[in-house]
Amino acid sequence: MAALTTPAPGGASVPRRRRWGRPGHRRPPTRSAVVAAAVLVTIAVAAVVGPWFVADDARTVRLTEKLEPPALFGGDWSAPLGTDGLGRDVLARLLMGARVSLEVGLGTVVLAGVVGTGLGVLAGRHRRWGDAVLMRIVDAELSFPGLLIVLAVIGLVGPSKLAIILVLSLVGWMVYTKLARNMVLSLQETTYVEAAETVGCSPRRIVFRHLLPGLMPAVLTVATLEFANAVLAESALSYVGFGIEPPAVSWGLMVAEGQAYASSAWWLVVFPGLGLAATVFALHVLANWMSTRLHPEPAPALVEPPDAEGRAGASEPAPASSPEDESAPLLAIDGLRVVFHTPEGPTPAVQDVSLTVRAGEAVGVVGESGSGKSVTAMALLDLVPPPGRREAGTIRWHGTALAPRDLEGLRGKRIAMVFQDPVAALDPLMTVGRQIAEVLREHRGLSRRAAAERAVELLALTGIPAPSDRARQYPYEFSGGMAQRVVVAMAIAAEPELLIADEPTSSLDVTTQAQILELLDGLRERLGLAVLLISHDLGVVAASCSTVVVMYAGRVMEEGPVDEVLRRPRHPYTRRLIACSPRLDGPRFQFDGSPSAVPDGASVVAAGCPFQPQCDRAIDRCAVELPPMVAVGARSAACWSPDG
């Protein structure tokens, strides 16, 4: 639904017709949807055309030919699916039954759909007018799913096709009303409907040209499912004896009649049920596909790469697994590339990123949001969310190149992570003590009791007062700062060597920020932890890191010792970033320029330096050739025209 509330591109422009959700997000039919549609069309055509040819066969009683088996099971081709207890042709009767299913389904869907949607639109357009009452009725009726009531009414009034359609519509209209009413309420707030109202379109025109086309996709999806429900309900009613009655034919009735011969003539029971199941199955497949069109954003988890093993990180031959090299840095990333495979095409989020963290060292990664710093961190744990994929680069741990699968083994145990929004990073339904104990039991093999005790110690270590009481509380009972201490306790529980802190203080207030940074700093010194601190805030990095890596548009722009880089930036982007930061020595929050907008994927792919369009030192070469990282002393920068 959310997708439909999105204003049309271009703001106030009024699209003439909107039949199928947002233009530009059309999704090709899936194979199963095509098959389902083909099955349904076949059944529908057979149901419409078939009875003209076979009505006689379906009715004619030939007692001499009763209970003939289907052609493939010893019968002959005059009755391909066999005959029933009165010698009537099963295939012919199936087609007659299909016609009944089609009529009841269509009748119910059209009647209930038109009435229900109409009431819903009315309720949504005229809110004062009976909306509350109508919605009360709808909710009350929706909570009572009753074939029983349908059965009772039809059973008492007397069964007929019309009665079935009427009664099924009577219990089925509310679904449409609820949907239509809620959608009208949200559609009316979109720019294009508001624009139409301002321009002075008549109410009728607004409803028929603007609202109904917007409703159609969702209503049709619901109608498809309701069609399936009506077909099932009719067959169940007919089976029980209060639906379609002989001599008319219905699939449900055929099953009921066939059961008398079940032991000798299985085909009488099997075929009509198969018809039902196939119809309902196909309708559901179709409805599922229709509803994915309504929500154009793909559920990311479903766009998993076709072959997880094929990721480039794994395909590069790992050097013969040497024992951990003492002299090698703790972590060395080289040429990392992460690409997001969106429906619009592959978008690189991280390109050719290299960085090194030594044991006990604090390295800061700075950049604006969208610069790829968080994605780099996630790649270190092989937790890049789909549709992102690590496509190139090596990650060395103590000098050994690791495949994504090996990185998984380091998670929590040797590399731990602290997140930006600590409350969201905790399972809301589990006490914080148990969440810490979980790590200890998994990685330290502690008993339940020992883990619980150690969890309290860890909470105390991170400075949480009354730790044994706090351990028994749930995340919602913690403030942001306290929750971040819990997350830190969880991260250091297994005594990792590297702690990745992804914007650990961004969601906290200023006083708490300082406390958390102090805590991280203290832990680093006390436990000999290395810290990879990711932040958009140069001040945070300056305060607690010795080395800084500056990223922009998925690439490293500059890196080196914090003091040098901040004092004398070589890359114009670093200089811009420093200029934008609040100064401690000047008036607070004085900005002398806004940080440049991070360009989107398309322009990143183009040759040249990504910062070139915004750069005040750009030379001709910057636009055509990507500058490499050039080392000068302890620092390096990727720029054709560096400062100083």
Next chain:
Amino acid sequence: MLGVSVVVFVVTRLLIDPTARLVPIGSSQEQYDAAQAAHGFDRSIPAQFVDFMGDLVRLDFGRSVWLGGDARTIVVERMPATLVLVGASIGLAVLIAVPTVVIAVLKPGSWLDRIATTGALFGIAVPSFWLGALLILLFSVNLGWLPTSGGGDLQHLVLPAIALALPSAGRLAQVGRAAVLEQMQERYITAVLAKGMSRRRAVVFHALRNAAAPILSILTWEVSRAISSGTVVVETVFGWPGVGQLAVSALQRGDVFVIQAVVFLVAVTVVVVNALGDAGLQRVDPRTRAAAR
């Protein structure tokens, strides 16, 4: 509840002639008039409605024409059998659905997931009376393992419980999969994985628990649905002596008072089930739990 009452009233008093269903076929006009007067069917519609609502509130539904006894007692006696069947089938549905969801979510998009989702869809698409007929055909007629119809003991319970459970299991699995996958997108799941927990543990111990609320709502709805829809069909297929079967035979005999008792008491049961479901929902989340205390 009021809606159900109005529907029952309109159908039993206005759309049909209830007196005609009470007197034996071939009765004289005098007998007809006497019966009509005895039940108050000759009075004005508003007066009849007041009487009708009064009787409902006192849970007095009249006497069964066909069985002779008090309609309420007849229905209440059948209730336990239906509740046993519903309980068994919902239990079975949960036992089927939960592992299916876990398998599907462990590797979304994998062939196991596709089998699980297709299987769920199949469960939804197969009409339960047909499933019942096939089960009888296979296990009772051909293999002779279980009885075809009747009720009372465990042997009779197996097949109807399965026939009633599979569609519920399918819907539960479908909703459950979507709910758990939604949880898998949450930040805390990333955090759980970053802690070094396996995906299986993240699914079973974290995502599944957090998806409990939507799963519990659909479960409540499935129980209501089984009581008011599923059992009618399945009890008829297997001759299980519950309320659903009673409703069908009462309809066959035009036993108006039993039918209105069935509809009304089933509606009451559904209301109770929904209330229990809401109460259960409150207990899932520590926040609402604390608020309730």
